[in-house]
Amino acid sequence: MPETAQTPSDPRPAIVICAYDADETGWDPVEDLSGEPWSPPGARTLAVEGGEPEALAATLLSHLQDQRCRALLLVGRTRRSATFRLQIRAENRSLDGARRLTSVGPSVARATAPAAEIMRAFNEAGLAIEATSEAEDDAGSYLLYRVLSGLAEGQDTPAVGLLRAPENESSAAMQRAVKAAAEAMARHLSPLPRARAS
Known part of the structure; x- marks a missing residue:
């Protein structure tokens, strides 16, 4: 799966952001001609492209096995x-x-994502959001379960969340929404210990 480059010496924890539908165009991690992905304060983002759900679940779990990766959206x-x-x-x-x-x-x-913080961030950004226990029969629900149930025991539990946009929501609103959620998640991540960052 294509992904952004990692810098092993970067002390910031990583947040994987994955638009799991391969046809999704609403979220683009690279905003300008620099080619550098957007990152929230205190964290760095790692973009994973969507694809076939079973293979994608394995890819996402492999990222979360790396203790430098502390969250998945x-x-x-x-x-x-x-x-x-x-x-x-x-x-x-x-x-x-x-x-x-x-x-x-x-x-x-x-x-495991900080739901109250994410909802507060959306309210501050002027975006309407609801938290729901209702699963949808799609790749998103499948991936959320596969990742959460597949996390290794004995390590710090990463923040894992699933954000859904309305079917016809604009790309601009989706960009704002993903950023608001990632920023809220980043505020809950502590810097990596020196041993992890090296």
């Missing part, structure tokens, strides 16, 4: 709301929603 669309939605849980369901994904995993996995 999944970005997608919703047909169920005219406002942005922050999905705060995902169910143990297959990609098509027809059966359980795994017989040994928990029935529900709860997102």
Whole structure:
């Protein structure tokens, strides 16, 4: 999967931002001719392109195994709301929603992103958002569950969240929304210990 370059000596924790639908054009991490991806204060972003959900889940989990990577923001669309939605849980369901994904995993996995902070950031940015426990039968819910249930035990739990934009939301509003969510997540991340940053 294409991604932005990492600088091993960069002491800032990384936030992976993934617009999981390969056709999504609303979020572009590179804003200008410099070619450098946008980053919130105190963190750096790592862009992962969308693609086939099973392979994408493995890619995202491999990033989160790196202790320098402290957060993941999944970005997608919703047909169920005219406002942005922050999905705060995902169910143990297959990609098509027809059966359980795994017989040994928990029935529900709860997102670990700071929901109250994200909603506050949206309000400050003048963007309407709702937090919801309602999963949608799509790649976003599948990825959220796969990532949360696949995190390794014994390490600090990264902040993982799923932000959905209304189906017809403009690219400009989506850019503002992703930035607001990432900035809120970054405020909860502490700088990497020197050993991790080297």
